[in-house]
Amino acid sequence: MRTTLIVGNWKMNGSLPGVIELVESIVAGEVKNARFAICPPAVYLMKVGGMLDGSEIALGAQNVCDRESGAYTGEIAASMLKECGCRYAIVGHSERRALYHESDELVARRFAMALNSGITPILCIGETLEERENGDTEEVVSRQLDAVIDSQGIAAIAHSVIAYEPVWAIGTGKVATPEEAQVVHKNLREKLAALDTRVAEQVQILYGGSMNASNAGELLSQPDIDGGLIGGASLKAADFIAIGQSV
Ligand code: PGA
Numbered sequence: 001m002r003t004t005l006i007v008g009n010w011k012m013n014g015s016l017p018g019v020i021e022l023v024e025s026i027v028a029g030e031v032k033n034a035r036f037a038i039c040p041p042a043v044y045l046m047k048v049g050g051m052l053d054g055s056e057i058a059l060g061a062q063n064v065c066d067r068e069s070g071a072y073t074g075e076i077a078a079s080m081l082k083e084c085g086c087r088y089a090i091v092g093h094s095e096r097r098a099l100y101h102e103s104d105e106l107v108a109r110r111f112a113m114a115l116n117s118g119i120t121p122i123l124c125i126g127e128t129l130e131e132r133e134n135g136d137t138e139e140v141v142s143r144q145l146d147a148v149i150d151s152q153g154i155a156a157i158a159h160s161v162i163a164y165e166p167v168w169a170i171g172t173g174k175v176a177t178p179e180e181a182q183v184v185h186k187n188l189r190e191k192l193a194a195l196d197t198r199v200a201e202q203v204q205i206l207y208g209g210s211m212n213a214s215n216a217g218e219l220l221s222q223p224d225i226d227g228g229l230i231g232g233a234s235l236k237a238a239d240f241i242a243i244g245q246s247v
Pocket of ligand 1: 165210
Protein backbone atom coordinates (compact mmCIF):
# COMPACT_ATOMS: atom_id res chain seq x y z
CA MET A 1 0.00 0.00 0.00
CA ARG A 2 1.45 3.37 -1.03
CA THR A 3 1.19 6.18 1.51
CA THR A 4 -0.08 9.56 0.37
CA LEU A 5 2.60 12.22 0.09
CA ILE A 6 1.79 15.93 -0.03
CA VAL A 7 4.76 18.09 -1.02
CA GLY A 8 4.79 21.88 -0.87
CA ASN A 9 6.96 23.59 -3.49
CA TRP A 10 7.30 27.16 -2.29
CA LYS A 11 9.31 28.22 -5.34
CA MET A 12 10.91 31.68 -4.96
CA ASN A 13 8.36 33.03 -2.50
CA GLY A 14 8.51 34.33 1.04
CA SER A 15 10.71 36.21 3.45
CA LEU A 16 12.35 35.07 6.65
CA PRO A 17 9.51 36.20 8.94
CA GLY A 18 6.92 34.81 6.53
CA VAL A 19 8.70 31.47 6.28
CA ILE A 20 8.89 31.16 10.08
CA GLU A 21 5.19 31.89 10.43
CA LEU A 22 4.25 29.44 7.66
CA VAL A 23 6.33 26.60 9.11
CA GLU A 24 4.96 27.20 12.60
CA SER A 25 1.39 27.02 11.30
CA ILE A 26 2.04 23.89 9.22
CA VAL A 27 3.69 22.11 12.14
CA ALA A 28 0.80 23.08 14.44
CA GLY A 29 -1.83 21.92 11.94
CA GLU A 30 -0.23 18.71 10.71
CA VAL A 31 -2.68 15.84 10.20
CA LYS A 32 -1.72 12.20 10.22
CA ASN A 33 -3.62 10.79 7.26
CA ALA A 34 -0.91 11.90 4.81
CA ARG A 35 2.83 12.46 4.87
CA PHE A 36 3.98 16.00 4.26
CA ALA A 37 7.16 17.55 2.92
CA ILE A 38 8.00 21.20 2.31
CA CYS A 39 10.53 22.59 -0.12
CA PRO A 40 11.45 26.17 0.81
CA PRO A 41 13.94 28.33 -1.09
CA ALA A 42 17.46 27.02 -0.44
CA VAL A 43 18.55 29.90 1.78
CA TYR A 44 15.87 28.95 4.30
CA LEU A 45 16.59 25.19 4.37
CA MET A 46 18.78 25.24 7.45
CA LYS A 47 16.31 27.37 9.40
CA VAL A 48 13.28 25.36 8.33
CA GLY A 49 15.11 22.06 8.96
CA GLY A 50 15.68 23.14 12.56
CA MET A 51 12.04 24.11 12.96
CA LEU A 52 10.90 20.71 11.65
CA ASP A 53 12.96 18.82 14.22
CA GLY A 54 10.62 16.60 16.17
CA SER A 55 7.84 16.81 13.59
CA GLU A 56 7.12 14.22 10.92
CA ILE A 57 7.14 16.79 8.16
CA ALA A 58 10.08 16.20 5.84
CA LEU A 59 12.34 18.82 4.33
CA GLY A 60 13.03 19.01 0.60
CA ALA A 61 15.07 21.13 -1.79
CA GLN A 62 13.81 22.60 -5.05
CA ASN A 63 16.82 21.43 -7.05
CA VAL A 64 20.24 19.81 -6.62
CA CYS A 65 23.52 20.16 -8.51
CA ASP A 66 24.61 17.33 -10.81
CA ARG A 67 28.22 17.63 -9.58
CA GLU A 68 29.72 16.69 -6.25
CA SER A 69 31.59 19.92 -5.48
CA GLY A 70 33.81 22.53 -7.06
CA ALA A 71 33.58 25.48 -9.41
CA TYR A 72 29.82 25.52 -10.09
CA THR A 73 28.81 29.03 -9.06
CA GLY A 74 25.28 29.28 -7.79
CA GLU A 75 24.71 25.54 -7.50
CA ILE A 76 24.11 23.54 -4.31
CA ALA A 77 25.61 20.08 -3.73
CA ALA A 78 23.55 17.12 -2.59
CA SER A 79 25.91 16.69 0.37
CA MET A 80 25.06 20.25 1.49
CA LEU A 81 21.35 19.57 1.19
CA LYS A 82 21.87 16.45 3.24
CA GLU A 83 23.61 18.53 5.94
CA CYS A 84 20.55 20.79 6.05
CA GLY A 85 18.41 17.74 6.72
CA CYS A 86 16.83 17.36 3.28
CA ARG A 87 15.09 14.09 2.66
CA TYR A 88 13.81 15.06 -0.80
CA ALA A 89 15.01 17.08 -3.77
CA ILE A 90 12.80 18.13 -6.67
CA VAL A 91 14.50 17.59 -10.04
CA GLY A 92 13.32 18.55 -13.51
CA HIS A 93 10.56 20.94 -12.49
CA SER A 94 9.04 22.37 -15.66
CA GLU A 95 10.14 25.88 -14.64
CA ARG A 96 13.74 24.62 -14.53
CA ARG A 97 13.34 22.83 -17.85
CA ALA A 98 11.67 25.78 -19.61
CA LEU A 99 13.26 28.88 -18.04
CA TYR A 100 16.74 27.50 -17.34
CA HIS A 101 16.93 25.09 -20.26
CA GLU A 102 17.55 21.95 -18.22
CA SER A 103 17.69 18.98 -20.58
CA ASP A 104 16.44 15.46 -19.87
CA GLU A 105 20.09 14.39 -19.54
CA LEU A 106 20.93 17.09 -17.00
CA VAL A 107 17.80 16.25 -15.02
CA ALA A 108 18.86 12.58 -15.01
CA ARG A 109 22.27 13.55 -13.64
CA ARG A 110 20.70 15.69 -10.92
CA PHE A 111 18.43 12.74 -10.10
CA ALA A 112 21.46 10.46 -9.79
CA MET A 113 23.34 12.87 -7.57
CA ALA A 114 20.41 13.12 -5.15
CA LEU A 115 19.88 9.37 -5.07
CA ASN A 116 23.56 8.58 -4.54
CA SER A 117 23.62 11.01 -1.62
CA GLY A 118 20.69 9.41 0.14
CA ILE A 119 18.16 12.04 -0.91
CA THR A 120 14.93 10.91 -2.56
CA PRO A 121 14.56 12.67 -5.92
CA ILE A 122 11.10 13.92 -6.86
CA LEU A 123 11.26 13.68 -10.65
CA CYS A 124 8.89 16.10 -12.38
CA ILE A 125 7.59 15.25 -15.81
CA GLY A 126 4.77 16.70 -17.86
CA GLU A 127 3.64 17.96 -21.23
CA THR A 128 2.95 21.50 -22.46
CA LEU A 129 -0.47 22.50 -23.75
CA GLU A 130 0.77 22.29 -27.32
CA GLU A 131 2.12 18.79 -26.76
CA ARG A 132 -1.19 17.69 -25.22
CA GLU A 133 -3.18 19.18 -28.08
CA ASN A 134 -0.94 17.36 -30.55
CA GLY A 135 -1.65 14.09 -28.74
CA ASP A 136 1.96 13.78 -27.60
CA THR A 137 1.42 13.54 -23.83
CA GLU A 138 2.45 9.89 -23.49
CA GLU A 139 5.45 10.32 -25.72
CA VAL A 140 6.72 13.36 -23.79
CA VAL A 141 6.35 11.93 -20.30
CA SER A 142 7.84 8.61 -21.45
CA ARG A 143 10.84 10.39 -22.92
CA GLN A 144 11.40 12.35 -19.71
CA LEU A 145 11.12 9.20 -17.60
CA ASP A 146 13.26 7.12 -19.96
CA ALA A 147 16.13 9.59 -19.63
CA VAL A 148 16.35 8.56 -15.98
CA ILE A 149 15.62 4.86 -16.42
CA ASP A 150 18.16 4.52 -19.25
CA SER A 151 20.96 6.06 -17.21
CA GLN A 152 20.06 4.91 -13.68
CA GLY A 153 18.18 1.68 -14.26
CA ILE A 154 14.64 0.79 -13.28
CA ALA A 155 15.63 -0.10 -9.70
CA ALA A 156 16.50 3.57 -9.08
CA ILE A 157 12.87 4.49 -9.66
CA ALA A 158 11.88 2.49 -6.57
CA HIS A 159 13.87 4.98 -4.48
CA SER A 160 12.33 8.04 -6.04
CA VAL A 161 9.01 9.84 -6.31
CA ILE A 162 7.55 10.78 -9.68
CA ALA A 163 5.47 13.94 -10.06
CA TYR A 164 3.27 14.20 -13.13
CA GLU A 165 2.76 17.92 -13.66
CA PRO A 166 1.05 18.99 -16.88
CA VAL A 167 2.76 22.30 -17.65
CA TRP A 168 -0.53 23.91 -18.72
CA ALA A 169 -1.94 23.30 -15.22
CA ILE A 170 0.94 24.78 -13.24
CA GLY A 171 0.08 28.09 -11.62
CA THR A 172 -2.79 28.60 -14.06
CA GLY A 173 -5.75 27.53 -11.95
CA LYS A 174 -6.54 25.11 -14.80
CA VAL A 175 -6.36 21.73 -13.11
CA ALA A 176 -6.36 18.43 -14.99
CA THR A 177 -9.58 16.52 -14.37
CA PRO A 178 -9.15 13.52 -12.08
CA GLU A 179 -9.80 11.29 -15.10
CA GLU A 180 -7.24 13.06 -17.29
CA ALA A 181 -4.62 12.78 -14.58
CA GLN A 182 -5.48 9.18 -13.73
CA VAL A 183 -5.02 8.12 -17.39
CA VAL A 184 -1.48 9.46 -17.45
CA HIS A 185 -0.63 8.06 -14.00
CA LYS A 186 -1.96 4.63 -14.96
CA ASN A 187 -0.01 4.62 -18.21
CA LEU A 188 3.14 5.60 -16.35
CA ARG A 189 2.65 2.78 -13.87
CA GLU A 190 2.00 0.30 -16.69
CA LYS A 191 5.14 1.46 -18.44
CA LEU A 192 7.12 0.84 -15.24
CA ALA A 193 5.38 -2.50 -14.67
CA ALA A 194 6.56 -3.71 -18.06
CA LEU A 195 10.10 -3.34 -16.68
CA ASP A 196 9.55 -4.30 -13.04
CA THR A 197 6.16 -4.94 -11.45
CA ARG A 198 7.43 -4.40 -7.92
CA VAL A 199 8.89 -1.00 -8.70
CA ALA A 200 5.64 -0.03 -10.41
CA GLU A 201 3.60 -1.03 -7.38
CA GLN A 202 5.88 0.75 -4.92
CA VAL A 203 6.64 4.08 -6.52
CA GLN A 204 4.55 7.09 -5.48
CA ILE A 205 3.29 9.07 -8.45
CA LEU A 206 2.15 12.55 -7.40
CA TYR A 207 -0.03 14.92 -9.39
CA GLY A 208 0.92 18.59 -9.59
CA GLY A 209 -0.72 21.58 -11.24
CA SER A 210 -3.24 23.88 -9.50
CA MET A 211 -4.08 21.27 -6.87
CA ASN A 212 -5.88 22.92 -3.97
CA ALA A 213 -8.09 22.14 -1.01
CA SER A 214 -11.24 21.95 -3.11
CA ASN A 215 -10.04 19.71 -5.95
CA ALA A 216 -7.58 17.53 -4.03
CA GLY A 217 -10.11 15.04 -2.67
CA GLU A 218 -11.22 13.86 -6.11
CA LEU A 219 -7.71 13.81 -7.55
CA LEU A 220 -6.32 11.88 -4.58
CA SER A 221 -9.12 9.31 -4.75
CA GLN A 222 -7.85 8.10 -8.13
CA PRO A 223 -6.15 4.71 -7.79
CA ASP A 224 -2.84 5.77 -9.32
CA ILE A 225 -2.55 9.26 -7.80
CA ASP A 226 -0.51 8.91 -4.62
CA GLY A 227 -0.23 12.50 -3.53
CA GLY A 228 0.37 16.02 -4.74
CA LEU A 229 3.13 18.47 -5.54
CA ILE A 230 1.59 21.76 -4.55
CA GLY A 231 2.78 25.23 -5.51
CA GLY A 232 0.44 28.16 -4.82
CA ALA A 233 -1.78 26.37 -2.31
CA SER A 234 1.24 25.31 -0.23
CA LEU A 235 1.91 28.94 0.73
CA LYS A 236 -1.10 29.04 3.04
CA ALA A 237 -0.83 26.61 5.94
CA ALA A 238 -4.57 25.99 6.20
CA ASP A 239 -4.90 25.18 2.49
CA PHE A 240 -1.84 22.95 2.49
CA ILE A 241 -3.04 20.99 5.52
CA ALA A 242 -6.55 20.77 4.08
CA ILE A 243 -5.13 19.02 1.02
CA GLY A 244 -3.71 16.34 3.32
CA GLN A 245 -7.00 16.17 5.17
CA SER A 246 -8.92 15.47 1.99
CA VAL A 247 -7.26 12.05 1.54
P1 PGA B 1 0.82 25.09 -8.64
O1 PGA B 1 2.34 24.61 -8.84
O2 PGA B 1 0.23 24.21 -7.56
O3 PGA B 1 0.93 26.53 -8.21
O4 PGA B 1 0.13 24.92 -9.94
C1 PGA B 1 2.66 23.24 -8.84
C2 PGA B 1 4.13 23.07 -9.09
O5 PGA B 1 4.72 23.87 -9.83
O6 PGA B 1 4.74 22.13 -8.57
